[in-house]
Amino acid sequence: MNVFELDRTYVANTYSRFPINIVNGEGSLVWDDSGKEYIDLGTGIGVNIFGYSDKEWLAAVTDQLSRFQHTSNLYYSRPCAELAGLLCSRTGLKKAFFSNSGAEANETAIKAARKYAADRKGSDCYTILTLKNSFHGRTLTTLAATGQEVFHSYFQPLTPGFVHIEPTVSELRSALCENKVAAVMVEIIRGEGGVLPLPEDFVKELYRLSREQDFILIADEVQTGNGRTGSLYGYMNYGIQPDIVTTAKGIGGGLPIGVTLLGERVEDVFTPGLNGSTFGGNPVSCAGAINIVSRIDDSLLAGVRKKSEYIFSRLNELPSVKSVCGMGLMIGIESELDAKQAALSCLERGVLVLTAKNKIRLLPALNIPDGQLERAVDTLISVLKG
Numbered sequence: 273m274n275v276f277e278l279d280r281t282y283v284a285n286t287y288s289r290f291p292i293n294i295v296n297g298e299g300s301l302v303w304d305d306s307g308k309e310y311i312d313l314g315t316g317i318g319v320n321i322f323g324y325s326d327k328e329w330l331a332a333v334t335d336q337l338s339r340f341q342h343t344s345n346l347y348y349s350r351p352c353a354e355l356a357g358l359l360c361s362r363t364g365l366k367k368a369f370f371s372n373s374g375a376e377a378n379e380t381a382i383k384a385a386r387k388y389a390a391d392r393k394g395s396d397c398y399t400i401l402t403l404k405n406s407f408h409g410r411t412l413t414t415l416a417a418t419g420q421e422v423f424h425s426y427f428q429p430l431t432p433g434f435v436h437i438e439p440t441v442s443e444l445r446s447a448l449c450e451n452k453v454a455a456v457m458v459e460i461i462r463g464e465g466g467v468l469p470l471p472e473d474f475v476k477e478l479y480r481l482s483r484e485q486d487f488i489l490i491a492d493e494v495q496t497g498n499g500r501t502g503s504l505y506g507y508m509n510y511g512i513q514p515d516i517v518t519t520a521k522g523i524g525g526g527l528p529i530g531v532t533l534l535g536e537r538v539e540d541v542f543t544p545g546l547n548g549s550t551f552g553g554n555p556v557s558c559a560g561a562i563n564i565v566s567r568i569d570d571s572l573l574a575g576v577r578k579k580s581e582y583i584f585s586r587l588n589e590l591p592s593v594k595s596v597c598g599m600g601l602m603i604g605i606e607s608e609l610d611a612k613q614a615a616l617s618c619l620e621r622g623v624l625v626l627t628a629k630n631k632i633r634l635l636p637a638l639n640i641p642d643g644q645l646e647r648a649v650d651t652l653i654s655v656l657k658g
Contacts, residue, residue, distance in 0.1 A: 275305070290619055297324025300640040302624070310619070311648040313636045314626045318463075318495050318602070321522035321564065323637040329525045329563050336559035343555065345548065351558035358565055359533060362504055365517060366539035369532040370552040374494030374520035375409025377530035381457065381516045382413060384534060384541045385488040386433075389454030391541075392486065397452040398433045400490075401444070405465030406436070408457065408492055417457060420465065439474045448485060455488035455516075460506030460599075463495045466629040467597050467604025472510060479512040488538060490516040494530075495602065498522040499568040499638050502577040502600035509599065525564045529557040568638075576600050576638050579645060583634065586649050592656050597631075601638060604631040607656050617655045623648045 273281065275293045293305045300323045302310050315321060322329060336351060343349055356368035369380050382400060389397040402408065406419040412431050415423050419436035435451055437443040439458070447453070456478060462468040482489040489512075496506035497519035503509050505517060515535040523529060530552075534541070551557075580600050587596045587605055594606040607614065611627040618625045618632075626633040632652070636645065 290616070290624075292619065292624075299323040299325075300637045300644050308622065310622050310624050311644050311651075312624045313634045313640075313648055313652075314624050315522075315635050315637050316526070317626065318500060318521045318635040319524065320526055321498060321500070321638050322525060322567070323639065326525065328567070329560055332563035333527065333556055333560045336556045339555075341554075341556055342551070344550070345553060349553065349555045349558075351555040351562060352553035355558045355562050355565070358562060359531065362565065363517065363533060364513060365533040365535045367534040369534065369542070369547060369549075370554075370558070371530035371532070371549045372528045372551050373409070373530045374492075374518065375411045375414045375530075376549065376552075377494065377518035377520055377532045378408045378414050378417065378457070378490075378492055379411060380530075380532040380547060381490045381492075381518050382417065382455070383547060384516060384532070384538050385455035385457075385490060387541050387546070388488055388538050393452070393454075397454050399435055399451040399453050400433060401435050401437055401447050401451070401453055401456040403439050403458055403462065403465075403470075404436045405462050405468060406457075406459055406492075407462065407464035408459075409494075439470050441474055441477045444474065444478060444481070448481065448487075453485075453487045455490050456482065457490035457492055459492045459494075460496050460510070461501065461602055463602065463633070464628055466631055467602060467633055469597065469599050470510075475507075475510045475512060479510075479514075482515070488515045490514060490518065493517055493519045494521055495635075496599075498564065499573055499576055500600055500602050500635070502573055502580060504568055504573070506599070523561045523564055524557055525560045527554075527557040527560050529554070529561055531561075572638060579636075579640070579642070582645070583649060586653065587656075590653060590656055592658065598634075601634070601636050603634040604628055605634070605652075605656075606631045609656060609658065614655055618652060621651050621655065623651045625652065 296303045402417045404419040408414040408417040416430035416434045491507045491514040493505050517533040520530040592608045597604045
């Protein structure tokens with residue numbers, strides 16, 4: 273059987289795959305099994321932030337593999353400790369918990385917030401506010417946190433204790449009055465919900481109220497983190513400091529890793545035995561992540577913002593484009609064309625893009641060469657023109 277037949281026969285039918293079998297990649301280019309070349313503007317949904325087969329990342333991972341590939345959290349390992357220190361120094365947060373995915377990072381954040389609230393306000397203070405059109409993961413608890421009913425079908429009862437609101441100051445204040453709120457968890461840009469950046473007035477008031485009313489502010493930076501928005505983390509564009517920041521995807525550069533960063537109010541909320549992860553802090557994943565984070569410097573971030581301005585300016589010129597939204601290299605494009613059909617047309621012409629709701633979604637490598645980006649945007653424009 274070929275790979276398509278093998279997949280249909282033996283892999284659970286949970287994905288609507290594009291008809292392409294990727295066999296090789298370098299930088300922002302990939303090749304399929306027929307030798308056709310594609311420019312990738314999706315990076316594995318924001319994971320390969322320095323592209324495919326990145327030499328520096330590969331060297332860091334290979335070096336650690338040659339030493340030891342895993343040890344349990346009963347013992348110390350330098351990559352784990354070093355990555356935690358690097359992230360805390362870059363963010364001002366105090367402690368890091370490592371897991372395997374964004375969903376697990378968000379589960380840890382929820383546990384930390386609920387324990388903080390229980391310790392200070394009692395066990396009946398457990399409600400967590402999240403936003404409509406948000407997406408926080410596919411475990412039962414992070415599905416409950418996700419503010420999209422389409423993800424809730426067939427899996428009831430979900431974990432209780434979540435209330436979904438629109439990102440407006442009035443809805444926030446009402447929800448805080450009507451519920452005993454332990455935390456508010458937000459994505460700075462709701463990626464799966466349509467690449468929707470949060471209004472600045474909402475973010476600023478949310479931050480102020482979190483201090484005034486002593487609830488935990490959680491920033492879900494699974495997709496927006498690690499340079500994607502033009503800042504190291506998306507919340508930095510708003511001048512606030514969350515109590516908990518979660519991230520995954522791009523920080524691993526292609527290996528699974530989830531991170532929950534704990535601020536001063538919650539840095540000691542966990543004690544031995546209250547949380548754990550077999551593969552959390554895996555030395556190979558951490559070695560790769562150290563390389564990734566160390567390279568996200570001012571020069572790279574300036575390049576992200578410049579590339580973003582180029583994409584926005586080119587696409588905003590098109591009469592067929594209704595809107596361009598997002599931040600940095602996390603961009604959503606609403607056009608007169610059906611998004612999925614437009615993605616297939618791009619695929620046929622050698623460009624890989626994603627979709628979110630009714631929009632084309634772009635998550636290119638942060639260091640995609642300008643020439644390749646220009647070629648890809650030219651192709652996308654030709655598709656959008658019809």
